[in-house]
Amino acid sequence: MKPSPPALSASRQTAFTRRWTSWAFAGVALLATAFGVAALILLLFVVMRDGIGGLSWDFLTSFPSRKPELAGAKAAIMGTLWVMSFTALFSIPIGVGAAIYLEEFAPKSWFTRLIEMNISTLAGVPSVVYGLLGLAVFVFGMNLGPSIIAAAATLTLLILPIIIVAAREGLRSVPYSMREAAMALGATRWQAVWHQVLPAGMPAVLTGVILAMGRAIGETAPLIAIGAFTSVFFTPTSPTDSFTVLPIQIFSWISRPLRGFQENASAGIVVLLIVLLLLNSVAVALRHVYARRRRW
Amino acid sequence: MGIVAVLLIEAIPFFGDVSVISFLTGTKWAPLFADKSFGALPLLSATALIAGMALAVAFPLGLLTAIYLSEYAPDVVRSTVKPALEVLAGIPTVVYGFFAISFISPNIVRPLFDSETIFTALAASLAMGIMLIPMVVSLSEDAMRSVPSALREGAYALGANRFQVSVRVVVPAALSGIVAAGLLALARAVGETMIVTIAAGGVPNLSANPLEAMQAMTAYIMEVAMGDTPRGTVEYRSIFAIGMLLFVFTLGLNLVARGFIAKFREVYE
Numbered sequence A: 001m002k003p004s005p006p007a008l009s010a011s012r013q014t015a016f017t018r019r020w021t022s023w024a025f026a027g028v029a030l031l032a033t034a035f036g037v038a039a040l041i042l043l044l045f046v047v048m049r050d051g052i053g054g055l056s057w058d059f060l061t062s063f064p065s066r067k068p069e070l071a072g073a074k075a076a077i078m079g080t081l082w083v084m085s086f087t088a089l090f091s092i093p094i095g096v097g098a099a100i101y102l103e104e105f106a107p108k109s110w111f112t113r114l115i116e117m118n119i120s121t122l123a124g125v126p127s128v129v130y131g132l133l134g135l136a137v138f139v140f141g142m143n144l145g146p147s148i149i150a151a152a153a154t155l156t157l158l159i160l161p162i163i164i165v166a167a168r169e170g171l172r173s174v175p176y177s178m179r180e181a182a183m184a185l186g187a188t189r190w191q192a193v194w195h196q197v198l199p200a201g202m203p204a205v206l207t208g209v210i211l212a213m214g215r216a217i218g219e220t221a222p223l224i225a226i227g228a229f230t231s232v233f234f235t236p237t238s239p240t241d242s243f244t245v246l247p248i249q250i251f252s253w254i255s256r257p258l259r260g261f262q263e264n265a266s267a268g269i270v271v272l273l274i275v276l277l278l279l280n281s282v283a284v285a286l287r288h289v290y291a292r293r294r295r296w
Numbered sequence B: 001m002g003i004v005a006v007l008l009i010e011a012i013p014f015f016g017d018v019s020v021i022s023f024l025t026g027t028k029w030a031p032l033f034a035d036k037s038f039g040a041l042p043l044l045s046a047t048a049l050i051a052g053m054a055l056a057v058a059f060p061l062g063l064l065t066a067i068y069l070s071e072y073a074p075d076v077v078r079s080t081v082k083p084a085l086e087v088l089a090g091i092p093t094v095v096y097g098f099f100a101i102s103f104i105s106p107n108i109v110r111p112l113f114d115s116e117t118i119f120t121a122l123a124a125s126l127a128m129g130i131m132l133i134p135m136v137v138s139l140s141e142d143a144m145r146s147v148p149s150a151l152r153e154g155a156y157a158l159g160a161n162r163f164q165v166s167v168r169v170v171v172p173a174a175l176s177g178i179v180a181a182g183l184l185a186l187a188r189a190v191g192e193t194m195i196v197t198i199a200a201g202g203v204p205n206l207s208a209n210p211l212e213a214m215q216a217m218t219a220y221i222m223e224v225a226m227g228d229t230p231r232g233t234v235e236y237r238s239i240f241a242i243g244m245l246l247f248v249f250t251l252g253l254n255l256v257a258r259g260f261i262a263k264f265r266e267v268y269e
Helices: A006-054 A057-061 A074-105 A110-122 A127-141 A148-172 A176-184 A189-218 A221-225 A246-254 A259-293 B002-017 B020-025 B041-072 B075-090 B093-113 B121-145 B149-157 B162-173 B175-191 B194-199 B217-226 B234-268
Strands: none
Touching (some): A006 B093, A006 B121, A006 B162, A057 A074, A057 A259, A074 A110, A110 B234, A127 A148, A127 B175, A148 A221, A176 A189, A189 A259, A189 B075, A246 B093, B041 B075, B041 B162, B075 B121, B121 B175, B121 B194, B162 B175, B175 B234, B194 B217
């Protein structure tokens, strides 16, 4: 009797199936990737389709209006500028300072570890919850009302963990030998940090700061939570004024049924995305400069 | 730390007016009616349904994308797709809300499922799913790339093909990192506010039907914040109670995820 070759044929079939599943899987994985990219393109397309038409000089320089064709984003743009300036003013010194302390000076103790754990936990808290915090502490607790300063303080809390983490990474990328060299020449620890480490790590630190600012510009929920959902028909003149920002203005246009307001919303989104794009390009450019200048 | 204190201070008086049990198990949420009722279940179920569906969209797509980018893609593709997905991650959430209501709802949900309203939980979760994809991709791709290449080479040497290496070696080796990616994405979905506020409608609704309008926890906070609710009223305190719940959920998810990441690092570093 001839020995039957089932083992061989089975393994051949397996080889065929194996090759087939491998190709099929590669196809599915590629499709999934393409889906993500297609979603991005579609999203940008949908926004641009209506947005570009609505975008004009009048749109940028008019106040909100009950008639969609007259409404503009001036108050929102100015509000965003005001809020972001104060957010930068609060968050950069505090964030970079905290990073310098934690990275260069803090002893390795349970207290430092507790702070570090706290910071990474804070990064996962939803932004509305920061809004509630701002509502209780800044708006009512300190009696600031839904003002620019309360908004900036709330956003500062929100982006501090991001800035601290990014700035620490930037400082950590500066080799330890630079600190040692400075101190060997008689510099104090602080002088070594201030004159050597910080300038060397600056581009990386700044990149983190800019990305954090980008996050803050797009935030809507925490500002609505502190009570900033109002129609504003003036440009703010002091940090205690009430305000509106671009994302809130966009949201308020979205929630109106009239067709024209939807177009305003898309135009507002285009403005917001352009601002974000500019910020991101600055961050990318910085990263380039940083990579080229790096001497270690 | 301050967050916990503030949430507690503002939320505790609320539980003086409404018992914890009726808050967590009540099925009727009607804070603005004359006959007030604070049962958070409709809000909780809406959040769970929307976040769950969003993850059901984002996790498989994100994981497959991550496998493709980490194991299959040529460098050119990876270096174009990754920044593109990062752009997706940087888009503000109001924009996703707008996308949900102006595109997904009228062009996908309504023709396919014949829904009655344009405010549906489904539209919100689809938009949220797209928003979560980059997060799942970058976290799980990081996990897969840090799997030592010796493991892959060993499997190839034994005659495995790419599919077998990816699915039977790399994914199991990176599993805890991938699970962490899913959990962090879920935490993000639970806390996401603008998409659900814009696209899911604002009606507290205890239902498992994704084609109905419902109000998620975060959307309720928005609703109260947009009205003129004086400080010290039950409505005002109720948003802190809801905020407290949100905080507890997201914190829990983050801690568990961090545990998974730590376990993963322990093995390979």
